[in-house]
Amino acid sequence: MRYIFPLCFLSPCLAFAALDPVSDAQLADISGQDGITIVTSARLTVGQIEYRDEGRLQINQVALGGANRNSYFGKDWGYSSRSGDRLDGAMMTVDVLPDGDIVLSAFVDPGLGGGVIDFGLSTGQIVLSSADNAHSAALINSMSIAGLATQYRMKVDAQTMDIQIQMAMGIADLDIDATPLGIDVRNMVLANHTYFESLEDWGSSALSLSDVQLPVGINIHASDLGLDIRLVNFFADMNVEAIELAQESIGRVAVDDLNLGGLNMRISGHL
Numbered sequence: 001m002r003y004i005f006p007l008c009f010l011s012p013c014l015a016f017a018a019l020d021p022v023s024d025a026q027l028a029d030i031s032g033q034d035g036i037t038i039v040t041s042a043r044l045t046v047g048q049i050e051y052r053d054e055g056r057l058q059i060n061q062v063a064l065g066g067a068n069r070n071s072y073f074g075k076d077w078g079y080s081s082r083s084g085d086r087l088d089g090a091m092m093t094v095d096v097l098p099d100g101d102i103v104l105s106a107f108v109d110p111g112l113g114g115g116v117i118d119f120g121l122s123t124g125q126i127v128l129s130s131a132d133n134a135h136s137a138a139l140i141n142s143m144s145i146a147g148l149a150t151q152y153r154m155k156v157d158a159q160t161m162d163i164q165i166q167m168a169m170g171i172a173d174l175d176i177d178a179t180p181l182g183i184d185v186r187n188m189v190l191a192n193h194t195y196f197e198s199l200e201d202w203g204s205s206a207l208s209l210s211d212v213q214l215p216v217g218i219n220i221h222a223s224d225l226g227l228d229i230r231l232v233n234f235f236a237d238m239n240v241e242a243i244e245l246a247q248e249s250i251g252r253v254a255v256d257d258l259n260l261g262g263l264n265m266r267i268s269g270h271l
Helices: 024-031 195-202
Strands: 002-004 036-042 044-052 057-066 086-097 101-106 117-123 126-129 135-139 142-156 165-176 183-192 213-223 226-235 235-245 248-260 263-267
Touching: 101 126, 126 195, 135 165, 183 213, 195 235, 213 235
Parallel strands: 002 044
Antiparallel strands: 036 086, 044 057, 057 117, 057 126, 086 101, 101 142, 117 142, 126 135, 142 165, 165 183, 165 213, 183 235, 213 226, 226 263, 235 248
């Protein structure tokens, strides 16, 4: 199956649920409550995502679900982090505030006995091709991400349509096979800025959620000039266990206290 997006912006959190008809009595019960709660369980697969300009950028075999692992950051985080290949264990609430703002928030289902949700994202080849598909070249053979999340919330301002996003997540393993470019990245970790210090002082078995969960804040504003994105909060430790260039190892890379807070970018079309 192929999906074509002239302009694609993916939210950091995707949730899908089956929809069933709602009776008038059920609708009355829902309307009398403070907001709506949605429990999700899903595994999303997409055959191909294609961006078309004068040529094409194709992302093949995209899969989003559970990471299907027993440990993250060298530790077992409990039942809710062992969800197999499905993205589940999350409860989402939708609320409209008195001023008209809409708030979406996601958190761990309290009944699962754990404070985290595991997630996995993977792709097949990422390919550049000519408009007629006569010529093509792979940039990346595959990419996979496995991690944990504890929080996601988003607010849309009713007056300005500005969007605020706050989340907490950590990447326990990121692998990128970019052999066509001569690059191979394996076992990359991205966590909160206390990760290295806690790992050295206490070891992996004593890591806390605050050590592995990276708080991220994003503000989005749309104008006639384009889409302005501000990275409000991003203060991380990053470790890349193995990097190969032209199939030769260049060792390990560790970045302590990487602060990208305050980063601004603008996305706009060009003539």
